[in-house]
Amino acid sequence: MDIAALTETYPIVADIAAAKEVMWVNPDYGQESDLMGLTQADLFDAAARFDRFGAYMAVAFPETAVTGGILESPLHKLDQMKSAITEREHYVLPGDLYLKADNELPISGSIKSRGGIYEVLKFAESVAIKHGLITYMDDYAHFNDPEFHDLFSQYGIAVGSTGNLGLSIGIVAAKLGFKTTVHMSSDAKAWKKNLLREKGVNVVEYAGNFTEAITAGREQAALDPTVYFIDDEGSRDLFLGYGVAAIRLQKQLKDMGIKVDAEHPLFVYLPAGVGGSPSGVTFGLKQILGPNAHAIFAEPTHIPSVLLGMVTGLNDQISVYDIGLDGVTEADGLAVGRPSRLAGRVMKTLLQGIATFDDSRVMAYTAQLRDTEGYKVEPSATAGFAALQQAQPYLGTQYPMQNATHIVWSTGGMLVPESEHERNYAIGEALLNQ
Numbered sequence: 001m002d003i004a005a006l007t008e009t010y011p012i013v014a015d016i017a018a019a020k021e022v023m024w025v026n027p028d029y030g031q032e033s034d035l036m037g038l039t040q041a042d043l044f045d046a047a048a049r050f051d052r053f054g055a056y057m058a059v060a061f062p063e064t065a066v067t068g069g070i071l072e073s074p075l076h077k078l079d080q081m082k083s084a085i086t087e088r089e090h091y092v093l094p095g096d097l098y099l100k101a102d103n104e105l106p107i108s109g110s111i112k113s114r115g116g117i118y119e120v121l122k123f124a125e126s127v128a129i130k131h132g133l134i135t136y137m138d139d140y141a142h143f144n145d146p147e148f149h150d151l152f153s154q155y156g157i158a159v160g161s162t163g164n165l166g167l168s169i170g171i172v173a174a175k176l177g178f179k180t181t182v183h184m185s186s187d188a189k190a191w192k193k194n195l196l197r198e199k200g201v202n203v204v205e206y207a208g209n210f211t212e213a214i215t216a217g218r219e220q221a222a223l224d225p226t227v228y229f230i231d232d233e234g235s236r237d238l239f240l241g242y243g244v245a246a247i248r249l250q251k252q253l254k255d256m257g258i259k260v261d262a263e264h265p266l267f268v269y270l271p272a273g274v275g276g277s278p279s280g281v282t283f284g285l286k287q288i289l290g291p292n293a294h295a296i297f298a299e300p301t302h303i304p305s306v307l308l309g310m311v312t313g314l315n316d317q318i319s320v321y322d323i324g325l326d327g328v329t330e331a332d333g334l335a336v337g338r339p340s341r342l343a344g345r346v347m348k349t350l351l352q353g354i355a356t357f358d359d360s361r362v363m364a365y366t367a368q369l370r371d372t373e374g375y376k377v378e379p380s381a382t383a384g385f386a387a388l389q390q391a392q393p394y395l396g397t398q399y400p401m402q403n404a405t406h407i408v409w410s411t412g413g414m415l416v417p418e419s420e421h422e423r424n425y426a427i428g429e430a431l432l433n434q
């Protein structure tokens, strides 16, 4: 990679390569473009599939029975946190601040319960239909029957993961009866590997980064025609599973009396790793809520893969290691050096911008969120607060902000062990008290 030439054409690459915090505004935002064939109809198809599987989820995972087997997270208003962060970081935030608490999503306690579980269910449905065990009109609680389990035990599901995707896919795939293999990068936390092994999942560990783990997993799965590989670097099904969040959010906003129109713009701040989950959600928001909903991604300064891909237009053809970054971050859910094949392409005209953040900020926000509102999340999940702060100067020049709604998407945390929370909290408190 000729960094000098890249920097010449895209001057921001110099700051990105120096691991400086940047706020990049997407020059193509709002233009017309092809969305790689993805449509609103695809989203509604995915939402309907989740609904069909509600009956199964409710029996297989009884903790989801209260919502009829539908996995959804609450939207919390953050008045105390808003005061605390704007005071500490010295800025003014017009409008209301909310937390989309995917850290509370059942099963994986992370945003991966959307895409990951969706793709497993879709594959299970296609196998069951092919073998004549079910029709679209049947009660999907039957997916919990022994004959389904027996059928699925002849198939494998494999995935590469930094942790949370492996958790969501591993838990549901193993429950359905699939032989399940999760290829974990060195960033994956030990507790995530242990939990999966307890559920009967085969965990393969790699000394290398996420790109190496997923590449090895893909190659291994390709050797066995009965193994279905869930590809975090380019799966449309994962993407659509994440996108369904927007259909549900539209109803939540309406029920809470929150308007989205030209005078009431909505801003959503999402952490990006490989870029699949934030892009899927953003695609959904644009399809469902339209032009007055705007998304901004957040990435660590040491591993801003989606940013580098979008700035240069090279997308998955460039990795952060190519420009000399080390890829090391406390935000383990975001530790992905090369972006997904879909993310940058579909986001080319749908994404407002991307902010990068120093790790110290997410550690501080993690402690601050707990102090002010009592929510315990993982560091990756607070990245949106960094984008929130960095985007305000620009957004203020573009939109009427008095009646704005800001949503920081909290992407993980419920399954994090107490000892891990305590470690993160201690680091964050020390930073807050500096």
Ligand SMILES: *Cc1c(COP(=O)(O)O)cnc(C)c1O
Pocket (backbone or CB within 6 Å): 110, 111, 112, 164, 165, 271, 272, 273, 274, 275, 276, 277, 278, 333, 334, 336, 378, 380, 381, 411, 412, 413
């Ligand atoms: C996976 C993950 C993300 C980012 O999702 P990508 O699809 O990798 O961009 C953000 N936060 C947490 C906690 C995650 O596990």
